[in-house]
Amino acid sequence: MAPGLPIAMDRPHFIGIGGAGMSGIAKILAQRGARVAGSDAKESATAEALRAHGATVHIGHAAGHLADDASCVVVSSAIRQDNPELARAAELGIPVVHRSDALAALMEGLRPIAVAGTHGKTTTTSMLAVSLTELGARPSYAIGGDLDAPGSNALHGEGEIFVAEADESDRSFHKYAPEVAIVLNVELDHHANYASMDEIYESFETFAGKIVPGGTLVISADHEGARELTRRVTGVKTVTYGEAEDADVRVLKIVPQGLKSEVTAVLDGRELTFAVSVPGRHYALNAVAALAAGVALGLPADELAPALAAYTGVKRRLQLKGEEAGVQVIDSYAHHPTEMTADLEAMRGAAGDDRRILVVFQPHLFSRTQELGKEMGQALALADASVVLDIYPAREDPIPGITSALIIEAARAAGADVTAVHDKADIPEVVAGMAKPGDLVLTMGAGDVTDLGPLILDRLSQK
Known part of the structure; x- marks a missing residue:
């Protein structure tokens, strides 16, 4: 028989419950019978899916979201120390558990x-x-x-x-x-x-x-x-x-x-x-x-x-989002140069010599761009043309002098056709102007660039 609930995790509260790792642990606990609650920065399909399993999901972070009788608070490394729910947990003396400890307990x-x-x-x-x-x-x-x-x-x-x-x-x-x-x-x-x-x-x-x-x-x-x-x-x-x-x-x-x-x-x-x-x-x-x-x-x-x-794929791993006007839009989570190169080579093999590959790339993290920006630009040279967005900061604060320009300069030095676009809202129009029937468009990166796929398809449908 599979185990039941780990000790002190029968009433967990997750800060950032909609995250990929956090939501999975929350779901398993809910399926094991725990009274799961949590908060996330914004509404999402994942939050709704958790509610379908009986979890209480609050949108936004506030001290009042944390129930006084919560058995523990689960956090990831992305949660800042000044989070109001974390501060409230300290006031109430509720144990704080790292996501990895919660997952380890589930595997016991x-x-x-x-x-x-x-x-x-x-x-x-x-x-x-x-x-x-x-x-x-x-x-x-x-x-x-x-x-x-x-x-x-x-x-x-x-x-x-x-x-x-x-x-x-x-x-x-x-x-x-x-x-x-x-x-x-x-x-x-x-x-x-x-x-x-x-x-x-x-x-x-x-x-x-x-x-x-x-x-x-x-x-x-x-x-x-x-x-x-x-x-x-x-x-x-x-x-x-x-x-x-x-x-x-x-x-x-x-x-x-x-x-x-x-x-x-x-x-x-x-x-x-x-x-x-x-x-x-x-x-x-x-x-x-x-x-x-x-x-x-x-x-x-x-x-x-x-x-x-x-196995036919997982979301964001070369996931086909749709096709309009003869153009296929595919979503890639690749954000490290090795991953970018692998996905672009895979797409090149699938596309053959007759189809162009266009990339909408959003760098992820200032620290990663600082260390690997040159290699990211070199990877983009494998595409026929690329559009590069501003850096998605995620959990990081800006680093002076570190921008997408580092990637763009390296890409152009490698012979790539690269365009800088600073406003995501402009991307659907830019891509629609570039794309021709038969092209493959990859939205690439670990940030919110994934949201652009449907918008690009909608704009392509108007061509």
Whole structure:
């Protein structure tokens, strides 16, 4: 039987309940019978989905939103110390719990698979959640994005497996004790929290050290950062995967088939060929990581491999938003240069030589732009033309001298056709003027650039 409620989480209050990670935990607690409440900055489909599960969701942050009898207050690293609900919790003596501690508590007594890495966590976690469900394993899962509808980022299942996205950005993945851990790649990111690659490696080493005795680390054999981590990690069973010749689970070939691909891999000396229902080499490799993790947990490869084809995408990960006037609009969450390059290469492979790729890019975080702005601009050179918006600040304050101009200059130096647009309201008109029948338009970034897709489609419909 799946566990019930963690101690002191029967009446939780979530500050920022609509966030991708927070909403998933709130949903699982509600499904386990907790009286869930919380607040968020604005109304959303996610908030409405939580209300459908019985949660009370307030819009805006105010001390009065916190019930006096709340058993705990759940926060993420994005919540500022001057939040009025946090201050009220201190007055009332209500315990404050970090999101990662709440998620760790939900996994207790189950068999967790924790998916980590600088890129690809949401996709790989989703692939496992969908394929395990397809196999009838009834997993619980917590994902950093919605599968097919608002609120579908999490589920309390009746089975013994719990699949969770493990966030390295604030070192919160150190809280988990997985039976199987996946590390997809290791690169320098989250510059406000990590000053060097050595700090990144140390953080991932700590994560790998949390794997339970007898557990398994599944890690890429292709990414140099992951290979270096493999050299550093000791005392844990390790299974490598990828196209490298020395990979334990070796990918022999990835054959693009439009917006899908076919993968052939060697596992335990046997060849397996299976379909991946999303485009791009990086997504095919994510599927192989999911396969290796499932096998490490004891699932039969012959059944899990075909089940992976049931995964057809997650919101914001190369998600088709629609088509108007012969132009397809696709949404991409990519915000790191490696992710941007991977998604643009995937789209180039799907589009062929006859279709143009146009990008509307919104940089995410001043610190990331300061460190990686040049590389972002170089990635945009893979598109036929790009529009670059101002930086989406998220949780950060501006850094003097750090603007989107850094990216635009680097893109133009790389030969890219780039236009700066400072007002998001102008984007639909700008894109409609650029786009021609057959073009692919990508709205790209981790901020609110995703809201532009429907507006662009509406303007295209008027052409």
